[in-house]
Amino acid sequence: MNGANYFLIVNFLVGISFCTVFLIVSTRSRSRIAARWIAVAYAVASLSAIAELLVAYTDFPKVFAIAAFMSVLAGLLLIRVGVARLYGVPAHLTALAGFFCAAVVLDVFIYDLPRGTWLHALSYQTPFALAMLFSAIAVIRSSRREPIDRAMVVLLSVATLQFPVKAVIAVLVGAGPTAKDYVHSPYALVSQSMTGVFVVLVGLMLLSVFVLEIMEEARSDSEVDALSSVFNRRGFDAGCERVLRRQPVGPHALILCDIDHFKRVNDTFGHYSGDRVIRTFADLLSNSAPEDAVVGRLGGEEFCVMLPGVSLNAAMLFAQALRGSMAMQPIAGLPQTFRVTASFGVSIFKSSADMSAAMRFADNALYEAKAAGRNCVRQHQSVMPIAMAAG
Known part of the structure; x- marks a missing residue:
């Protein structure tokens, strides 16, 4: 097992773990719908790891390469919906669905273009960057201005920048001549390790927002008189x-x-x-x-x-x-x-x-x-x- 395969498996397990944790959080948080959207986002995005492995080890690389692209993009857009629910801003599901379909069409169109070129690398990574940027904008548009919300904007902005950085690395290092060669390329190791880091960081930051919300709700409950609904x-x-x-x-x-x-x-x-x-x-x-x-x-x-x-x-x-x-x-x-x-x-x-x-x-x-x-x-x-x- 090479390093890229190892990170693919780790990223899959991390995604499933975060899915489970957010489902548990949804049983206690008043933003339970948001937590469930994010749980589904991690579950869907984690499927990309399996698809990437199937690209390398089956005879249907194009099908599974497009499936990997779709699962990652769908996961990012589902996070956008969850963040919107969490921060009380519109989700615009129809617009996000339209963006998803357009991005998939683009991925199919560029599949046969030479890999490692600027056109292919930027076209492939731009939809991911925009999807992550949508989440950052949602937090900015909300009325919440706590330190953790500002930290969330910074993290989502940095996570957005990782995708054009990946495009640059793909051009400079090479992502393999075909999709089937991707897992065995040096770029795959860099890309999957970066993905793993941001999967964990974004997940932990979102969990922190939910935990602080649950703690605040518990504090409020302990300070409110149950009969009169005013402070005790x-x-x-x-x-x-x-x-x-x-x-x-x-x-x-x-x-x-x-x-x-x-x-x-x-x-x-x-x-x-x-x-x-x-x-x-x-x-x-x-x-x-x-x-x-x-x-x-x-x-x-x-x-x-x-x-x-x-x-x-x-x-x-x-x-x-x-x-x-x-x-x-x-x-x-x-x-x-x-x-x-x-x-x-x-x-x-x-x-x-x-x-x-x-x-x-x-x-x-x-x-x-x-x-x-x-x-x-x-x-x-x-x-x-x-x-x-x-x-």
């Missing part, structure tokens, strides 16, 4: 930290909210109705809060809203609007005349170092609202100098 206490604290890293200087507002007489709702109408009250109030907070706000359920019937860059007066107006909306909000499953109210405590703070104190101030203000008869909004008076200084 852990997620609320983490969300506030992320916001304050982006906007460290205040004023920022905290609104602590508590559903009035919630135990009475459970005792009178049952826990299922109590769950509906929780969900209704959480939806009101989420739908009313600005996009950059952090909304969390701290426990039981207590919620908190963090409003970055909002003054005390604006926070008070927002809390009053929430109070009025909740007091008029009908609850599904409860009597039409029954209304649930909530009490609110408001405080502000200037930086992350002051947030824990602001939480205590908001809790004190909430206690004052309850003492005043509930269904009202109170601010903690000790925050007033901070608000004035911030203004």
Whole structure:
């Protein structure tokens, strides 16, 4: 077995291995369709190794040479579809299918041209380069700009360049006088080793994107309250930290909210109705809060809203609007005349170092609202100098 044969077998096994891994990843990733497209891409592309061997060791070199070309190109285009699904950009299946058919016709046309010439080498490698370039463009067109996405663009761009480089090597070194001689040529060893390297690198990079996505999804699940669909206490604290890293200087507002007489709702109408009250109030907070706000359920019937860059007066107006909306909000499953109210405590703070104190101030203000008869909004008076200084 020569070196080229060895790399052909290795590339086949690597392709099948990546196919298996992506199928496994598809069972956990929210981008499962993308993972399955990429799994199929690796399975299809790996067939080229078998076709290349059949070119050298059967009496039908043209058939299997064209089959090898088709499997590699189909695999690259299927990766383009998977990348498009992963990054949320259009796939244009009809256009890709048309490109595939045109490239196959070109390969049939150039098959009998002298091998090792610029015309043959560039015509053969250009469809592969374009197919890989399509994937790089798909990532560029997406809205994702994380470091791994930039690394993906660089890798796909370099992988695109390998094909014209192969064309140059084929001309300079020689790819064998016929397709049957390819496996025994020095060029085959270089070409298959380059292919193996990029098969692994692109596969590992794509796997990294999926793994990071799965980790992010798991982190999000651990930070979201299952009943209300807003942050739990852990997620609320983490969300506030992320916001304050982006906007460290205040004023920022905290609104602590508590559903009035919630135990009475459970005792009178049952826990299922109590769950509906929780969900209704959480939806009101989420739908009313600005996009950059952090909304969390701290426990039981207590919620908190963090409003970055909002003054005390604006926070008070927002809390009053929430109070009025909740007091008029009908609850599904409860009597039409029954209304649930909530009490609110408001405080502000200037930086992350002051947030824990602001939480205590908001809790004190909430206690004052309850003492005043509930269904009202109170601010903690000790925050007033901070608000004035911030203004």
